[in-house]
Amino acid sequence: MAYAAYVFDAYGTLFDVHAAVRRHAEAIGPDGQLLSEIWRAKQLEYSWTRALMGEWRDFWTLTGEALDHAFERVPSADKGLRGELMDAYFKLDCYPEVPAVLKALKATGARVAILSNGSVPMLESAVSNAALDTVIDDVFSVDPLQTFKTAPAVYDMVTTAYRLYPDAVSFQSSNRWDVAGATKFGFRTVWINRARMPDEYRDLSPSLILPDLNGVA
Incomplete structure (x- = not known):
């Protein structure tokens, strides 16, 4: 049909969605996949939570907040890569x-x-x-x-x-x-x-x- x-x-x-971390895999180190998985999971969780609360934040803001959380969960990853990762996500x-x-x-x-x-x-x-x-x-x-x-x-x-x-x-x-x-x-x-x-x-x-x-x- x-x-x-x-x-x-x-x-x-x-x-x-995992292309951003792969692009900087060498700099991130062996925990890159874990970082990427947490980043994606929290990005989605934050969108559902905000929708249910009726407390709007746009997806780009939530993407950044999710990455910050992922860095906290994966301390081996250099937080100094935040800007590069966000830029890579903007150009997936x-x-x-x-x-x-x-x-x-x-x-x-x-x-x-x-x-x-x-x-x-x-x-x-x-x-x-x-x-x-x-x-x-x-x-x-x-x-x-x-x-x-x-x-x-x-x-x-x-x-x-x-x-x-x-x-x-x-x-x-x-x-x-x-x-x-x-x-x-x-x-x-x-x-x-x-x-x-x-x-x-x-x-x-x-x-x-x-x-x-x-x-x-």
């Missing part, structure tokens, strides 16, 4: 298959968009750095809503902007919780299970599970 719009989560789906690499997949979907005549917790400057920088400007039609950031996924209002940004019913939208995310939220909203969902994680939220199953974006259609 063809869909009117293919909408992608950004971080972990299009852009590699995309996964290898991303440009070709998005180009192929755009060639079908469907809209291709991003729907992300990321702040507008973060997303614009990532898209530009990965040279995806010509294949992405729209970037939807949660900034205007001042909340985060999985709030239904976030997914509704797409259907409102495109004047579509939810089932006309195919939504792709590597985050299982995000897929659950989008499924509940009514999107057709594809879980990009890059980390080969076990399934969760079995009452809110995706339509399709893939190891990467190849095969999205």
Whole structure:
């Protein structure tokens, strides 16, 4: 089935969230992977906590706070690398298959968009750095809503902007919780299970599970 719009989560789906630490792996040392994992986990936790409290801070601010916490948890990592790591996160690499997949979907005549917790400057920088400007039609950031996924209002940004019913939208995310939220909203969902994680939220199953974006259609 063809869909009117293919909408992608950004971080972990299009852009590699661990690329920033890998870029400075030698300077960080042997605990780099641990630092990166804590950084990502806390970034997400802070977004959920802030959303539930109704106490808004944009995703870039939370990303910095999460990195500070990660440094506290991993004392072997040099805190002096904070600036370099934040700059690297601002210019994350995309996964290898991303440009070709998005180009192929755009060639079908469907809209291709991003729907992300990321702040507008973060997303614009990532898209530009990965040279995806010509294949992405729209970037939807949660900034205007001042909340985060999985709030239904976030997914509704797409259907409102495109004047579509939810089932006309195919939504792709590597985050299982995000897929659950989008499924509940009514999107057709594809879980990009890059980390080969076990399934969760079995009452809110995706339509399709893939190891990467190849095969999205």
